[in-house]
Every structure is written in C-alpha cells, then in structure tokens.
Amino acid sequence: MKGNEALAEAAIRAGADAYFGYPITPQSEVIEYLMRENPADRTGMQVLQAESEIAAINMVYGAAGCGKRAMTSSSSPGISLKMEGLSYIAGAELPCVVVNVVRAGPGLGTIQPSQSDYFQAVKGGGHGDYKLIVLAPATVQESVDYVKLAFDLAFKYRNPVMILSDGIIGQMMEKVELFEQMPRSNKEYEWATLGKKPGKNSVIVTSLQLQSEEQEKVNLRLQAKYREVEKNEVRFETYGCEDAEYLFAAFGSCARITRKALDMARAKGIKVGIIRPQTLYPFPVDEISRLAGQVKGILTVEMNAGQMVEDVKLAVNGKTPVEFYGRFGGMIPTPDEILEALEQKIIGG
C-alpha cells in the first residue's frame, strides 16, 4: 500500500472516532482515502474536510475534549498553522494524533521530502513550555503501527502525539501488514465534556490560568508528565553496534538510506553501527551516551541542515566527536555520499 493510504486505513482500524483534515501535498491521500473509504459506514468514524489546517486542529481539540480518538494530518506549511492548536491541546492536556508528512521548507518550500521539521516537532513548535510525543516511522509498516501506538500514548499521557513522517514514506508503496480492526471505545472519561452529570461539577476543558501561581502548577504538572514519558517511552533501534568503532545516528527514511551506507562500509571492513531513534521525543539519550563511550566518532545523517545532531551532541556531551552530513531542500542523500562523509569527517577527521 501507499504510505499515506496505509496510514489512513490504520486510523480507521485503530478505532479513531474522527479525522479532520485539509488537503496539502504530499499527504492529501490520507483524507482522500478516508473520504473514499467512508469509515462512517464501517465503524462510525467521522471524517470532515475543514476550511483550513487551523480549523482542522481546533475540530480535533473539540472532539478530543469529549474524550474521543481524534486525528489530523498535514504537511509542513500546514503543520505550522496547527501549532497554535497543538499548544492549546497540550495546555488543556487533551489526547490527539497529528501526522506530519514533512516536505522541504522554509516557506512554501517544495513538495519533495525532507526532515526539516524536526525542531518544530520535538522542541514544542508552538508557544509555551510543552512537548509533543514524537514518533518517527522509517517504513510504511511503522507508519501503520505507530498510528495505534500514537493513540495509546496520547490517551496514556493525555498529550498530543505527532507522527513525524516524510514525503518518501507517505508516497512510497511497500508491503504492509495491517492490524485487525479495533472497536471504537465508548469509554466516558471524567475529564471529557459529555454533558454535565447530575450531582457532579461541570467539566471544563481549558488551558487558561489567570493566576501565575496556578499556571506554574500546570507547568510543573506538565513537566512531571514529560519526565514520566522520558522514563517510559524511549524507543530506538540499533544495528551493528556490538563491535562498532563508529556510529551513524539517523531517523525515519534517512535511516534506511544510512543503513545501506552501513552495509557498504562493513563490506570495506569499517566497523560502523547505527542508532535509529523511533521516538524523537523522548530521545534515546542514555543509549547514545552509552554508545558514545564505545565509538571513536558519530556521524548524524539527516535530510535537513542539522537538527537532530544537536540532541545527539547533548546526549554525547563531549565524549566523542559528533559530525553531521545532510542534504536538504527536498534532496535525498545517497549511500555513497554518506559513506564518503563517514570516511572524511569521522574516520579521516
């Protein structure tokens, strides 16, 4: 299946209650698939094309505030428009899933794939001290599986979860195994606005606290939650690290290209491993720190001008040299280029 369509099917199967979206290349197939598939008939899931990305994320806010499994998707310029809503959703502690099929920027940029929204995704993106949980699929299979995982994490922590995909994964076709249809939940959460219950206080969904003392309490509660997320939810994949003298760090589709460079390096006798963070927030700080004590240098490879490399450096904390190789603007690095960068910047550096 095509990445975007598989992801849309996964949303139906994950028991989503609602999807609100707005067309933008390269992710329009998500809403097209859902409209064609008409999940209202299959599961009762509601699908609506909103008038803008801003409206779509606020519709997600409304549905999430009712304790429903709500989702939206977009690509970079559209995700920027959703940042206001995401900040409110994080502030009001509502669960939702947002997919960013990243294209190159800044501005209108190009519709070609990129990873240049890493900072926006993992550092908050909108205003205020908040975090999105960020999942980075490298395959169509992972895009599918992460939809289910994303809803689970969103409700576990009452926090927005972003699937940071890119134009490669969204547009390419791969074999994929779809999980079985899950029933839509009819659970009534006590924090959800479902109509005031007799004898109970009314439920208020808000991110507003006019008193600084109260707002600080909210911030402290959020920070405590993020520490829990960091403790429990770090996910990563390593390969070839047991005997590695050098290390690649890469995520998403770029990690697959880098993996090819690893095979080429191994064939030349270069002992290199790779770490692929599957969660970009929380970031696999401990594992990278551990590997930094083992290897002579780390090359971070990204389809941007160098974003995750900052988090790698923070995790490494000076233990070993960290270099960067990237292509951007919609250009995709080749395994040859990556191997050459490893040889020049790390081994020969």
Next chain:
Amino acid sequence: MAESNIISPENLVYEKTSVMTDRVMHYCPGCGHGTAHRMLAEAIDELGIQGDIIGVAPVGCSVLAYYYFDVDMQEAAHGRAPAVATGIKRVLPDKYVFTYQGDGDLAAIGTAETIHACNRGENILIVFINNGIYGMTGGQMAPTTLPGMKSSTSPRGRDVSTMGNPLKITELVAELTGTYFVTRQSVHAPANARKAKRAMKKALEYQKLNKGTCFVEIVSNCPSGWKMTPAQSNKWMEENMFPFYPLGDIKVPEQ
C-alpha cells in the same frame, strides 16, 4: 416595606436559574454579558437540557464564561470556537452545542471559522455578542466598531477610508444556505432580554431538527470601553448601534 421583606421567600417572583453558578462575575458594572449569560442559561434551564449541552467559550471578555454557566464547557483559542464546536458536535451529534463569542473573536480573527461552520450548516447555536469594541484588551477597535467611533486604536474615530468598514457578519451568515435561523437581539431592557431569551431557546430547539446553524447576535454595550456610564452607554447604543445594527429576525425558518 423593609428590606428584609423583599428578600423573604414568599416575596420571590424571580429565581436564579441553576444553570448559572454562584460565582461572582468579573464583568464591569452595566455590561450586557451578565444579562446575556443569564438569558441563555434560563433558556437551557427551561428546555431541561443542562446535562445534554456543551458550550464553547471564546477569547475575549467572556473567556471565563465557563465559570458562570454550570454546564460542561471547552475554552477555545481566539476565534476558533465554531471549529471546536464542530469537533464536539461531530462526535456527539445527540448533544446540544453552543458557542458564545464576542465581535473580535467571531468577526475578525475567527471570520473563516464562523463563515464555514455556518456554511456547512453545523447544527450548533452561535451566540454573538456585538459591542463594537475589544473589551478585554482595553477598548481597541473591533471589526464592528461604527464609523467615526473612538477606540484606543482609532483615537480620532474609525476612519473607514483607512480602517475599513464595520462588518455586518450577521447579515452575511444569513445569506448562507447552511444557516437556519438568524436573528439580532439586545438585552439592555427587560422586554428585549426576554425576547433574546426566546430567540436563544428557539435556536436550541431547532438544533434537534438538524436543519443548520442558528445564529443569535446580541447588540450590547461596553461602558468601560466606550468610556461611558452604564446608562449613557445604553442610550448611546440605542441611538448609534441600533440604527446600524437593526434588531429583529434576519432569517427565519419557512413555516
């Protein structure tokens, strides 16, 4: 008659609806929000739908509306209430949903959300408080500020040649196929307040018909923003706002 007699139970002719909380309102003296809140709360009460309604509060003076309505409510980002209400209504189609928004929220930053929710015919009630000014931020020019009207960002009066014209968004949404009932009311005098309540009650009743968006504008005052006493502001509203924003039904369902 001694004061104690007035407040004794047998002299009660008018009870506070339980759909309003006892919380002391933060609104300025003479402001129309309190009455508008009460009329909407009474309409909810009379329909017996306190447990079946979800409200959406705006950003503006009524940002804290959820402290005063004793119903489940969500606080929307500035202007986004109709989108939030859409999200609620789409997942809870059997519940009643309303937004309560001011002119800056609804007719400036939220124009797109307002028009498109109305155009889709979302089965929600939009209550639109139009006092021609941004109250909460300290009296700046609103989309509905009258020509020549002074505000902190039109200190020499609104010059329509550079600042644009006041937006009659209620007439605009009445033109859309998706709206079912569109009316303009006020709450500055008892008869008007009662009429406004009847309009909001009717609008909520219509919501069960799934015929489209109901839109109730309430032309109101802002003594603080207009730099007037409450009495002056009501007089000024009658003399200046009503001629430009005439009261009455704009779109009524065909019988």
